[in-house]
Amino acid sequence: MLKIGLDGIRTFLPPEALDFGAALSSLRTLKSGTGAGNDYLGWVRLPETYDRDEFSRIIAAGRRIWEQAEAFVVIGIGGSYLGARAALELLRSPRCNEAKTSGPAVYFIGNGISADDISEVLDLVRGKNLYVNVISKSGTTLEPALAFRIFREYLEHTYGKDGARERILCTTDRARGVLKGIADREGYETFVIPDDVGGRYSVLTPVGLLPMAAAGIDISRVMAGAAAQMAESLAECEENPSVVYAAARQALYRMGKKVEVLSYPGENSRFLAEWWKQLYGESEGKDGLGIFPASCELTADLHSLGQYIQDGERILLETMLRFAHSRRRVEVPRVEADEDGLNYVAGRDYDEIFACAAEGIRRAHISGGVPCMELVADRPDEETFGALVYFFEAACGISGYMQGVNPFDQPGVEEYKKNMFALLGRN
Ligand code: PA5
Numbered sequence: 090m091l092k093i094g095l096d097g098i099r100t101f102l103p104p105e106a107l108d109f110g111a112a113l114s115s116l117r118t119l120k121s122g123t124g125a126g127n128d129y130l131g132w133v134r135l136p137e138t139y140d141r142d143e144f145s146r147i148i149a150a151g152r153r154i155w156e157q158a159e160a161f162v163v164i165g166i167g168g169s170y171l172g173a174r175a176a177l178e179l180l181r182s183p184r185c186n187e188a189k190t191s192g193p194a195v196y197f198i199g200n201g202i203s204a205d206d207i208s209e210v211l212d213l214v215r216g217k218n219l220y221v222n223v224i225s226k227s228g229t230t231l232e233p234a235l236a237f238r239i240f241r242e243y244l245e246h247t248y249g250k251d252g253a254r255e256r257i258l259c260t261t262d263r264a265r266g267v268l269k270g271i272a273d274r275e276g277y278e279t280f281v282i283p284d285d286v287g288g289r290y291s292v293l294t295p296v297g298l299l300p301m302a303a304a305g306i307d308i309s310r311v312m313a314g315a316a317a318q319m320a321e322s323l324a325e326c327e328e329n330p331s332v333v334y335a336a337a338r339q340a341l342y343r344m345g346k347k348v349e350v351l352s353y354p355g356e357n358s359r360f361l362a363e364w365w366k367q368l369y370g371e372s373e374g375k376d377g378l379g380i381f382p383a384s385c386e387l388t389a390d391l392h393s394l395g396q397y398i399q400d401g402e403r404i405l406l407e408t409m410l411r412f413a414h415s416r417r418r419v420e421v422p423r424v425e426a427d428e429d430g431l432n433y434v435a436g437r438d439y440d441e442i443f444a445c446a447a448e449g450i451r452r453a454h455i456s457g458g459v460p461c462m463e464l465v466a467d468r469p470d471e472e473t474f475g476a477l478v479y480f481f482e483a484a485c486g487i488s489g490y491m492q493g494v495n496p497f498d499q500p501g502v503e504e505y506k507k508n509m510f511a512l513l514g515r516n
Contacts, residue, residue, distance in 0.1 A: 090317055090321070090472070090473070090476045092463075097407075097451055097461035108340065112491060113326075117325065125498075129286065131283045131285030132290040136293065143281060143295065151301070154258075158218055158303070159193055160217040161194070161300075162222070163221075164199035165233050166200045167367060168226075168287065168292075170224070171363050171367050172364050174360045174364075175363065175364040179357050180301075194214075196210045199236030202231075202235070211243065219244065219256060221257050222299055222300060224261070224300075225268050228262060231510075241257065244256055250275075254276055257275075257277045258279075260282060280295035281294075282294055282295065282296055287499075290497075293315055311472070315479040332487060335485075335487035341460055345403075346405060348380065349381070351383070351408050354443060355389075366384060369485055371502065372486075372489045373488065375501060379494070387409075387446070398457070405459045406460045407459050409461055411464070411465050413465060414468040416470075421436065421437055421442070451463070
């Protein structure tokens, strides 16, 4: 389903530099649950073990929101946000609120502390039939908790307690936390983030699946894509693409490539890259180690970051994500006068032109000293999204173990919270 190409790193690394022995041993550690962070491995078999009853409830709730809501606000941050937004933007569109013909307008909030952002979303949903999904595993994260307080108050004021109860859905821990307590007391419908799945590995739980279902995405297809990729990414062989990716990036890291640029083909994939950054940054950036995850939108960012990638400090490696086919086909028209001189591409479609651009970029970056892997998927559909999620998650676990860190904790994230809560005077 996904193809990883290493041609663009071969001039930088001898084949023996890829330590497949260590990568496969890390994969075995992951599968046997004998490594660091092994109480957070629920995601490994999730595409086949997910709770079918809860999945049916997600589909039912998603359908209800799709049919009844005019606006749907998703509240969450980090792992409780990025995956859902990645799915919506890839599978529908970053502009889906304007382009939609049915279903609710979807807004993400609680992913920062901006008075302007939250005021604007409140203004946009006012007077519309509104549903809210608040997502927080701990139930105590300040950003979503603040946003939930504001939207809950708005819903209760607008629809009364009973009306708010029909419109609030909570995705949180099975038993613990402030949000779970509120949901139980108020009788809100709840969805469970399994204990053994950490935030950044939770997109295939209700965290990602409920917003997807409410936005009209076929989540059965997403899970089918993830399951197919799981079979490939858990195979103990050197052809396993997650093993190849992990081995290659660790080999490049050892030769001083400390920043990985995930380049991606346009706005639809922007939040996929944001999700990827969290996955790899939080998993590997610890103990003074780790590749810094950065991203580059093709071709837009070549007009901003392109100079550095081509010619700046040679600490970069690149992973170029491409789709062989777009969802829609656009052909360049032939114009008799040809005043803009573009008839040389007349009759060719955008995918063909993008493929030439991507190959040109790849060759330029390689000749500029940036090893460049390719990750090619067929098209941006539900199965591909599920496959990409699983591919990257598996590779991240393998790569983290190769690097010698616990890829499933995030102790550094707590530091800013401690300072912030002290400054805010929390008891
Ligand atoms: O990956 C993580 O664990 C974090 O990014 C969390 O998802 C994020 O901090 C949100 O936490 P919570 O879901 O507890 O509100």
